[in-house]
Amino acid sequence: MAQRKINWASRAVTDRTDILEYWYEKTGSVDYPIKLEGLFSSTISLFSKMPDAGIVFDQQRNIRFVLVKYYRIYYTSTEQHFTVLSIWDTRRDQQKFSI
Helix, strand or coil, X not given: CCCCEEEECXXXXXXXXXXXXXXXXXXXXXXXHHHHHHHHXXXXXXXHHCXXXXXXXXXXXXXXXXXXXXXXXXXXXXXXXXEXXXXXXXXXXXXHCCC
16 A cells, blocks of 8 residues: 555644644743654654544544544545644533534
8 A cells, every 4th residue: 555645734734833832832841842743743654554543533524533642633534645634632622623
């Protein structure tokens, strides 16, 4: 099976940036944001190779998610592409979340 191209939706880019900036401001250090970015990247790389391993969120739209610490990484995939849709902090109000 060929490697899927990993794409980031603009919302996912914003989510990731906001999360990493939050932790930088909270800790005053780049150590935790770098560690968290590494976890996000390695998880996305792994799941892009086996996307059906994620938890089904919306079967009709083929949206799944995977948990990384307190974060859900929502994605969709085809044979050629793996698209990260959003990164959601599960400690936030779920009623405010939508894809």
